[in-house]
Amino acid sequence: xxxxxxxxxxxxxxxxxxxxxxxxxxxxxxxxxxxxxxxxxxxxxxxxxxxxxxxxxxxxxxxxxxxxxxxxxxxxxxxxxxxxxxxxxxxxxxxxxxxxxxxxxxxxxxxxxxxxxxxxxxxxxxxxxxxxxxxxxxxxxxxxxxxxxxxxxxxxxxxxxxxxxxxxxxxxxxxxxxxxxxxxxxxxxxxxxxxxxxxxxxxxxxxxxxxxxxxxxxxxxxxxxxxxxxxxxxxxxxxxxxxxxxxxxxxxxxxxxxxxxxxxxxxxxxxxxxxxxxxxxxxxxxxxxxxxxxxxxxxxxxxxxxxxxxxxxxxxxxxxxxxxxxxxxxxxxxxxxxxxxxxxxxxxxxxxxxxxxxxxxxxxxxxxxxxxxx
Amino acid sequence: xxxxxxxxxxxxxxxxxxxxxxxxxxxxxxxxxxxxxxxxxxxxxxxxxxxxxxxxxxxxxxxxxxxxxxxxxxxxxxxxxxxxxxxxxxxxxxxxxxxxxxxxxxxxxxxxxxxxxxxxxxxxxxxxxxxxxxxxxxxxxxxxxxxxxxxxxxxxxxxxxxxxxxxxxxxxxxxxxxxxxxxxxxxxxxxxxxxxxxxxxxxxxxxxxxxxxxxxxxxxxxxxxxxxxxxxxxxxxxxxxxxxxxxxxxxxxxxxxxxxxxxxxxxxxxxxxxxxxxxxxxxxxxxxxxxxxxxxxxxxxxxxxxxxxxxxxxxxxxxxxxxxxxxxxxxxxxxxxxxxxxx
Numbered sequence: 001x002x003x004x005x006x007x008x009x010x011x012x013x014x015x016x017x018x019x020x021x022x023x024x025x026x027x028x029x030x031x032x033x034x035x036x037x038x039x040x041x042x043x044x045x046x047x048x049x050x051x052x053x054x055x056x057x058x059x060x061x062x063x064x065x066x067x068x069x070x071x072x073x074x075x076x077x078x079x080x081x082x083x084x085x086x087x088x089x090x091x092x093x094x095x096x097x098x099x100x101x102x103x104x105x106x107x108x109x110x111x112x113x114x115x116x117x118x119x120x121x122x123x124x125x126x127x128x129x130x131x132x133x134x135x136x137x138x139x140x141x142x143x144x145x146x147x148x149x150x151x152x153x154x155x156x157x158x159x160x161x162x163x164x165x166x167x168x169x170x171x172x173x174x175x176x177x178x179x180x181x182x183x184x185x186x187x188x189x190x191x192x193x194x195x196x197x198x199x200x201x202x203x204x205x206x207x208x209x210x211x212x213x214x215x216x217x218x219x220x221x222x223x224x225x226x227x228x229x230x231x232x233x234x235x236x237x238x239x240x241x242x243x244x245x246x247x248x249x250x251x252x253x254x255x256x257x258x259x260x261x262x263x264x265x266x267x268x269x270x271x272x273x274x275x276x277x278x279x280x281x282x283x284x285x286x287x288x289x290x291x292x293x294x295x296x297x298x299x300x301x302x303x304x305x306x307x308x309x310x311x312x313x314x315x316x317x318x319x320x321x322x323x324x325x326x327x328x329x330x331x332x333x334x335x336x337x338x339x340x341x342x343x344x345x346x347x348x349x350x351x352x353x354x355x356x357x358x359x360x361x362x363x364x365x366x367x368x369x370x371x372x373x374x
Numbered sequence: 375x376x377x378x379x380x381x382x383x384x385x386x387x388x389x390x391x392x393x394x395x396x397x398x399x400x401x402x403x404x405x406x407x408x409x410x411x412x413x414x415x416x417x418x419x420x421x422x423x424x425x426x427x428x429x430x431x432x433x434x435x436x437x438x439x440x441x442x443x444x445x446x447x448x449x450x451x452x453x454x455x456x457x458x459x460x461x462x463x464x465x466x467x468x469x470x471x472x473x474x475x476x477x478x479x480x481x482x483x484x485x486x487x488x489x490x491x492x493x494x495x496x497x498x499x500x501x502x503x504x505x506x507x508x509x510x511x512x513x514x515x516x517x518x519x520x521x522x523x524x525x526x527x528x529x530x531x532x533x534x535x536x537x538x539x540x541x542x543x544x545x546x547x548x549x550x551x552x553x554x555x556x557x558x559x560x561x562x563x564x565x566x567x568x569x570x571x572x573x574x575x576x577x578x579x580x581x582x583x584x585x586x587x588x589x590x591x592x593x594x595x596x597x598x599x600x601x602x603x604x605x606x607x608x609x610x611x612x613x614x615x616x617x618x619x620x621x622x623x624x625x626x627x628x629x630x631x632x633x634x635x636x637x638x639x640x641x642x643x644x645x646x647x648x649x650x651x652x653x654x655x656x657x658x659x660x661x662x663x664x665x666x667x668x669x670x671x672x673x674x675x676x677x678x679x680x681x682x683x684x685x686x687x688x689x690x691x692x693x694x695x696x697x698x699x700x701x702x703x704x705x706x707x708x709x710x711x712x713x714x715x716x717x
Contacts, residue, residue: 045582166655221698224588234395275632275697277671279484281493284649286656302657305649307485310632310671326487328510330467334489336408338381341490342498348673349630349697350527354587358579360396360525367498 006048007041007061007230020230022136022192023249025056025063031074032056032065036085036100036122036134038207041198043225044232044355044362049200050207051133052081054120060249062136062230064192065120069143069156071112078105086124089138090314091295099124114156115142116289116297117267117316119194125214127273127313131199131221132206135271137192145184152184154265154318155289155299163303167286167320171263177324179261179374187247189264191256191321195311195347195364196230196272197223221273226352226364228254233355233362241369256321256368257340264368266319270311276352276364279308282326282343285319308348323370333373340369379406385498386490397581399496399524401478403504408491410509413469417460418444421522421534422475423453429569429594430603436572437533440522443473455599456563456628457520457536464515464542464551471507477576478503478524483538484673485518485648486510494523515542515550516648517624517675519563525580527587531571535628537561540648549622550650554642554679556622558615563599564710566592566629566694566703590630592703595694597710605712613714621680621714627670631694631703637680638688639714640664645677667693682716689713 007020020041025032034054039061041051053061054077067073079085079100087097087108094110122134142156151168153160172181183189199222205212228236229250237255238245245252256264266285270276284305291314292298311317325332326341333339346353346365355362381387384400394400419440426434440457442450450458460483462468472481478501482494488510491499500506501524512518521535539561542551549556568590579585595602597611605611615621623641627633643660644651651659662668662678670676682688694708695701702708 163656170654170656218699222589223698234390234392239390273698275671275695275700277673279673281482281495282487282490284485284487284647302651302660304646304651304657306674307647308671308673310669310674326489327513328487329489330411330509330511331409334409336379337489337491338386342385343490343493344495344498346526349671350530351588351590351630351697353527354579356582357584357586357588359582360527360580360587361497362392362396 005037005039007039021060021250022062022064022194022229022253023058023060025058025065027067030067030071031076034075034077036077036079036081038081041133043198044235045359047200047356049198050203052129053133054136064137064139066139066141067112068141069112069115072109073112074107074109076105076107079103084124085122085129085134087120088123089118089120091118091291091297112140114159114297115140115145115154117269117318119269119271119316121271128212128214128217130271131196131217131273132203135196137194137267137269139267141184151181153182154184155297159297159299161299161301163301164288164299167288167303171322177261177263177322179323180263182263182265182320188258189262191264191266192229192253193266193268194229195270195276196227197274198225198227199223218273223274224356226347228364228366233365236366254366257371258323259372260323260325260370260374262323264321264323266321268311268319269316270313273313274352275313276311276347277308277349278311278345279348280343280345282341282368283322283324285321288318288320291316321368325373340371342367342369379408384500385496390497395497400500401503402500402506405500405506407507407509408489411467414466415462416444416469416471418442418471418473419457419481420473420475421479425453425455427455430601435567435569435594438529439533440536455533457534459536460520460538462512462540463545464512464540467509467511469507469509471505472502473505474502479529479534480523481508481520482523483508483510483518483520486512496524512540514648514650515540516645516650517626517677518648519626519628525577528571528574528578529576531567531630537563537624537626539624549644549677552653553650554644555620556679557619558613558621559624560613560621561624561626562597563626564629564633564692565596566631566708567594567596568592569594592631592694592708595708595710597692597712602710605710611712615682615714615716617682617685617716621682623678623680625670625676625678627672627674629694630672630697631708632669632671632697634667634669634693634695635690636665636667637662637690638664639680639682641678641680643676643678647675680714682714685716687713687715
């Protein structure tokens with residue numbers, strides 16, 4: 001009787017099963033075909049929780065939509081759920097569909113704005129449909145992103161601040177940052193950390209057809225799972241990488257991986273209802289950008305080097321992990337201790353480090369790997 | 375003493391599984407510190423003490439703290455909450471030895487950038503059953519802290535943390551080389567406590583039990599170890615300075631709340647998370663206007679310089695905001711009031 005998709009962490013699964021962990025969607029002529037579907041999604045501890053998700057033709061839910069500034073983008077959405085839904089991208093007012101009836105279809109066409117990291121969501125019954133799982137990343141590459149000195153950045157040159165130009169120009173030239181500049185065409189140098197949370201009781205009420213007043217969602221929200229790109233804990237980093245690893249999807253899209261001197265962009269977003277405080281070990285990150293109240297991408301006037309940063313709901317912040325020599329090491333490269341150096345990133349508001357009320361650290365945690373010195 | 379490192383027994387080279395992430399994490403006793411060199415300074419922490427703090431409502435709450443067995447006097451070796459300060463000079467080779475005494479723990483020197491083995495995270499290295507010496511050489515002067523990284527939601531909440539300050543080579547009195555000098559220093563280590571959490575066993579939840587560590591409802595709010603009914607008078611919280619003196623506040627958010635702070639005096643933030651501002655072209659010191667709230671989330675630090683120009687009593691208010699609702703914790707009672715007294 002259950003015709004829902006199953007999203008299972010294990011790839012050994014029934015034919016209906018798909019794998020959580022977002023993947024890049026390739027647009028044919030700027031056209032994305034998305035569906036909205038009800039799924040039973042496997043949590044890190046093996047529990048299945050009712051969710052709503054966007055899909056495209058790939059197995060993974062919540063495809064990562066990647067376009068270039070100025071592209072004419074067409075998004076066709078088929079609502080395969082039994083409830084009405086909508087579509088929106090905060091910061092791109094023209095990318096909006098007010099309502100798609102159950103079983104219905106709709107299309108939106110718009111011009112991709114300036115380069116940066118955006119999030120697509122179902123904004124209806126906010127925040128209910130979003131926290132049920134209807135969110136994904138929308139990434140706009142800049143048409144002209146280089147600084148005047150020729151360093152690539154993920155932002156359109158017209159948006160640059162002196163601080164942003166200084167950070168990207170410093171990579172590969174400043175004495176602290178020997179090695180490479182940021183390389184935008186290398187998929188290993190472009191990471192997505194899209195956070196959210198799951199409240200199974202809320203999900204069960206929605207699944208049972210209960211009408212949930214949107215204003216009641218935040219005061220009663222009790223998250224029990226905390227996710228990065230739909231994954232938690234052990235699943236949120238690949239534990240074996242080789243030449244076959246596809247860095248554009250799944251846990252490999254989360255885990256920064258490279259040698260010293262390979263600066264890596266991290267697109268950090270929060271689709272959920274908790275204000276997270278992500279904390280990174282091993283290196284500090286440069287805070288590059290933020291999203292303002294209307295959702296626009298704003299490059300930082302001052303780029304702070306942080307090991308923890310507040311990430312409120314709907315916030316989108318781009319960060320640069322410099323992959324510099326961990327500055328407090330003594331013998332470098334280490335002689336006794338083998339590479340890779342492995343450093344965790346976790347939310348320091350530690351309730352987020354749990355799954356189902358315990359299970360530390362199967363929550364919002366991943367790590368990054370430095371595979372060698374220069 | 376173990377003489378050879380067996381990396382296969384650790385998260386460095388061992389097989390990482392769901393179990394080694396938490397329930398059955400890598401643990402070692404007397405693991406040899408890799409690339410060990412002669413230290414300039416030794417610190418040691420034991421984890422063998424719990425304290426019962428009297429609370430403002432006439433109850434007590436249990437905390438766990440690290441103690442300092444190398445402290446100069448017996449009084450200083452007694453347990454404190456928060457755990458005792460570590461203080462180093464920039465460029466010193468530090469050996470920081472943990473002896474858990476019972477159970478397994480780690481020391482993570484938060485904001486310090488050592489090798490993986492010296493970073494104190496069990497599932498990528500190991501937890502410490504018996505003595506391990508963490509080794510690092512701080513290259514930044516600023517405000518950090520240290521804490522246990524085993525079952526971290528619980529152990530950090532229980533008080534297994536303390537401030538860690540790195541002074542520049544010229545010593546205390548200067549925030550960082552080339553940065554501001556100060557006359558009066560105050561560490562404001564901000565915390566909140568949910569008494570429900572303080573009755574648990576140290577491994578609670580680690581093997582899959584639902585012990586409710588996803589829910590945090592703090593009832594107690596503390597500034598540098600002082601409950602908020604005393605923070606307008608206790609000298610651990612109140613700042614005393616004279617006109618013409620420069621105050622340095624080292625603000626550490628060790629709570630699980632979004633911390634909103636409002637000061638009646640203007641200041642300038644000269645470093646964040648241990649990183650000096652204004653030394654490189656990509657940032658600058660950040661002015662903080664009087665009476666304008668600013669927010670830091672869990673584990674963030676700010677070093678704020680204040681130069682009072684007039685006598686007076688200047689209030690400071692910290693509001694602990696719930697990470698989901700954004701409302702002041704404990705039905706609006708999650709507030710610390712303290713003051714800067716300028717004479």
